[in-house]
Structure formats: structure tokens, C-alpha cells
Amino acid sequence: MTEAILVLEDGRTFRGESYGAEGETFGEAVFSTGMTGYQETLTDPSYHRQVVVMTAPHIGNTGVNDEDPESSRIWVSGYVVRDPARIPSNWRSVRTLDDELRDQGVVGISGIDTRALTRHLRERGAMRVGISSVEADSKALLGRVLASGKMAGAELSGEVSTEAAYVVPAVGSKVATVAALDLGIKANTPRMMSERGIEVHVLPATASIEEVLAVSPDGLFFSNGPGDPAATTGQVELLKDALARGLPYFGICFGNQLFGRALGFGTFKLKYGHRGINQPVIDRTTGKVEVTAHNHGFAVDAPLEGSTTTPYGEATVSHVCLNDDVVEGLELRDASGTLTAFSVQYHPEAAAGPHDAAYLFDRFLTLMLRSTRSNQKKA
Numbered sequence: 234m235t236e237a238i239l240v241l242e243d244g245r246t247f248r249g250e251s252y253g254a255e256g257e258t259f260g261e262a263v264f265s266t267g268m269t270g271y272q273e274t275l276t277d278p279s280y281h282r283q284v285v286v287m288t289a290p291h292i293g294n295t296g297v298n299d300e301d302p303e304s305s306r307i308w309v310s311g312y313v314v315r316d317p318a319r320i321p322s323n324w325r326s327v328r329t330l331d332d333e334l335r336d337q338g339v340v341g342i343s344g345i346d347t348r349a350l351t352r353h354l355r356e357r358g359a360m361r362v363g364i365s366s367v368e369a370d371s372k373a374l375l376g377r378v379l380a381s382g383k384m385a386g387a388e389l390s391g392e393v394s395t396e397a398a399y400v401v402p403a404v405g406s407k408v409a410t411v412a413a414l415d416l417g418i419k420a421n422t423p424r425m426m427s428e429r430g431i432e433v434h435v436l437p438a439t440a441s442i443e444e445v446l447a448v449s450p451d452g453l454f455f456s457n458g459p460g461d462p463a464a465t466t467g468q469v470e471l472l473k474d475a476l477a478r479g480l481p482y483f484g485i486c487f488g489n490q491l492f493g494r495a496l497g498f499g500t501f502k503l504k505y506g507h508r509g510i511n512q513p514v515i516d517r518t519t520g521k522v523e524v525t526a527h528n529h530g531f532a533v534d535a536p537l538e539g540s541t542t543t544p545y546g547e548a549t550v551s552h553v554c555l556n557d558d559v560v561e562g563l564e565l566r567d568a569s570g571t572l573t574a575f576s577v578q579y580h581p582e583a584a585a586g587p588h589d590a591a592y593l594f595d596r597f598l599t600l601m602l603r604s605t606r607s608n609q610k611k612a
Contacts, residue, residue: 237342237366239313240374245353249344251366252317253334257374259381260284260310262362263530264351266509270526270585271330275309275339276302278393278417279486279528281459282384284311284362288351288509293318296326297333303419303584307334308393308459311364312341313350340364358504359384359530384530385502389460390416390468390487394438401426401433409601412436412450414468416487417458421584425594426454439467442474451601452481455488457580462490462500462531469494476545476565476574481604483597484576486529492563492576493533496543503559506530507579510587513555514579518564522555523590526583533560533578545573552577572600 235251241262264286265274271292274285292314312334321329334341342364354360363378394415401423408430413423415435423433434448438458445453453475455468472495475482484492490500507527514525537558540547545565552562565574575597581590 235366236369237364238369238371238374239342239345239362239364240371240378241353242361242375242378243357244375246371247342247345247350249342252314252341252343253312253331254338254340255366256338256340257363257365257367258284258311258340259361259363259378261359261384261530262286262354263359263506263508264288264354265528266511267585270510270583272297272301273303273583273585275307275312276304277419277457277528278304278308279457279459280309281389281393281417282310282382282387283459284313284364285309286313286347286350286354288347290315290347291318292316293321293330295323296321297328297330298325299327300325301584303421307337307339309339311362312339313345313347313364314341314343315345315347317343340366354505359506385461386464387460388464390438390458390465393417393459395435396437398434398436401435403430403432404428405430407432409451409598409605410434410449411452411454411601412445412448413454413456414438414440414471416456416468418456419582419584422456422485422582425582425591429594429598431598440471442471445471445475450480451605452483452597454482454597455484455491457486457488457528460487461502462487462494465491479573479604481597481600482574482576483593483600485582486578486580489563489576489578490531490533492574493535493560496541496545496548496563496565498541499534500531501534502531503529507554507559510583510585512579514552514561515555516562517551517553524587525579525590526585526587527579529578533563535560535563551575573604575600
């Protein structure tokens with residue numbers, strides 16, 4: 234087995250064995266607390282330019298199949314596990330995770346103390362990291378880590394978005410049409426909308442308001458995605474235009490952060506972010522607590538109490554993380570108190586679960602249908 238080293242930008246070094254492809258890679262070190270769903274994590278475009286540390290000790294147990302990927306490729310820059318499965322055991326498995334990583338050129342490391350690494354990141358914060366199975370000198374690798382790019386200030390949605398628009402047809406009778414901006418969309422998102430009779434027109438991240446309106450949408454959707462929301466301007470201006478036109482809006486993750494910026498709020502980088510499938514969030518509109526899937530390193534800076542007057546209506550915080558009071562959702566209401574747009578920071582489309590928040594797609598459909606009926610009456 235080839236030896237490998239992992240070096241953080243503060244010099245902390247771990248030595249283990251090569252896992253996946255041999256070579257060298259750099260990115261932002263983050264940890265994920267999910268015990269299942271590693272295939273969905275690896276193929277989530279939101280992890281672009283990040284090296285994911287899995288806190289669960291055993292990874293690869295169920296192998297890899299061709300049904301669970303959330304996109305056409307693995308997006309993580311690197312992968313860190315403690316004990317990779319020697320033999321996968323699942324009736325759906327068609328190959329090992331090690332082989333999949335190797336075939337897609339993803340450099341990883343195994344056999345290190347991922348608990349110690351996770352505790353270090355929790356105390357010091359997410360930071361740049363390098364993994365190498367071709368460099369034994371930790372000081373030399375550290376120099377290249379410090380020369381690598383930072384996540385703060387990075388605009389990455391264009392690197393993961395579709396190049397051409399495509400349509401996911403409604404299942405059964407079509408009841409609504411959505412223009413979905415692909416900022417790093419996962420396959421399960423349009424699938425969940427189509428199951429509710431929504432025809433989804435997935436558009437590139439560079440789409441203009443004219444291209445959005447050309448599909449005659451009943452609503453606008455912004456997906457999850459990687460990068461710093463403060464470095465993204467074009468999509469914020471598009472959203473402002475859509476809100477001014479009264480187009481119903483739903484945003485997830487990056488779409489929540491851009492919604493916040495469109496409403497006039499700031500965003501900031503979390504110390505080590507939220508990643509995993511076991512985060513408790515309260516929906517203030519229902520009072521229910523949901524166990525949710527997260528993957529974000531940035532958050533919206535909005536007041537938890539009261540409302541904020543914006544050019545488009547009154548904005549309030551609708552969802553809050555119960556671990557640290559981070560804003561997990563926003564709502565926008567018009568002068569009559571009617572909901573016109575909303576967003577959440579977490580992932581109601583999480584294919585690997587939990588599925589507590591799937592109702593939000595129903596909320597979006599209700600919002601669009603109500604808006605359509607209202608516009609028909611005015612006409």
C-alpha cells in the first residue's frame with residue numbers, strides 16, 4: 234500500500250495510506266457527520282474544491298451503484314476516511330468505492346485518526362489542506378497548500394452548472410412550470426418537483442431574466458452550489474428582478490444565501506460549517522423540529538427576531554438551527570401578509586435522507602398555484 238500524507242495549512246500533519254487515485258490534491262478541509270449517503274456526498278456539486286473528512290469510521294461498506302449519484306461525476310477535491318471497507322456488501326453494489334475514486338482521479342487518504350482531525354477543524358476552523366501520495370516531505374507540501382486558493386471570495390457556480398438548458402418533465406398531469414437556476418443542482422431536486430406535477434426547466438447559472446421568463450414559469454428556483462455568496466452578483470441581480478415582478482421563489486442552500494443578499498442581508502463564513510445528515514432545525518411557521526441534511530460553509534446574517542422591510546415586502550427568519558442559532562431559512566411576505574418567496578439553508582431534497590423537510594416542495598407548489606390563481610383573477 235502506498236503511503237500518503239495530509240497537511241493542513243497550520244502545519245498539522247497526518248500520515249496514512251493512499252485511498253483512491255494516487256497523486257496530489259488541494260482544497261478546503263471540511264468534515265461530514267453522515268454515517269450513510271457517502272455516494273450522494275461525493276457527487277454533490279456543492280463540495281467542489283473541498284476535501285471531505287468522513288467522521289463515520291467505516292466508509293465504502295455498501296460499495297458504489299449507478300442509481301444514487303446526484304450528478305454525472307464526483308466533485309470533491311479529496312477524500313479522507315479512517316477504515317475503508319475491504320469488501321463491499323450490498324445487492325445494489327457494482328464496484329468498490331476505492332475503484333470509483335481511482336477511476337475518477339480523486340486523491341484520498343485512509344488509516345488516519347479522523348476523530349483527531351475533526352476535533353482540530355472544530356477548534357481551529359475549516360482551512361486549506363493538501364493530500365499527497367507522491368510527496369513525503371510535509372514542509373514541501375505545506376508550501377503548496379499555502380499557495381492554493383481559498384474558499385472565501387471564490388465564485389464557483391459557473392464551474393459546476395449545466396452548459397445547456399434542459400427539461401425534466403412533470404410526472405402525470407402538469408400543474409406548474411418552474412425555472413430552476415443550476416448553481417450546482419442535485420439530480421433529486423428536479424425529480425422531487427416533477428413527482429408533484431411540476432415541469433422543471435433547468436437553466437445555466439448565467440441565465441438572464443429574459444431566459445427565465447421565456448419558459449413562462451409559475452415560479453423561480455435557485456439550487457444549492459459551491460462558493461462564497463458574497464462573490465456572486467449576477468444571480469443576485471436576477472433574483473431582485475424576479476422578486477420585483479412578483480415571481481414566486483424557492484431557494485435551497487446557496488439559493489438561501491443569495492436570497493438573503495437580494496433582500497439586503499449580508500453573509501458570512503462559518504468557522505467550520507454544517508455538513509451531515511443529522512442537524513436539528515426548527516420551522517417557526519409550524520413549530521416542528523426537523524432532522525435535516527446540511528452542506529454549507531456560509532450563512533445569512535439576518536435578525537432572528539422581528540421583520541425587516543425590503544423593497545419586495547417584509548422578510549423574516551423562518552428556520553433556525555437548534556445547535557448554534559444559525560439562520561436556516563427566510564420568508565418574504567407582501568403587505569397583506571401573504572407568502573411570496575421563501576428559502577432554506579439545508580437540503581429537503583436529500584436522497585439519502587432524512588426526509589423530514591420534503592414538505593417544502595409542497596409549500597412551493599401551493600405558493601405557485603395560489604399566485605397563478607390570483608393573477609388570473611386580476612386579468
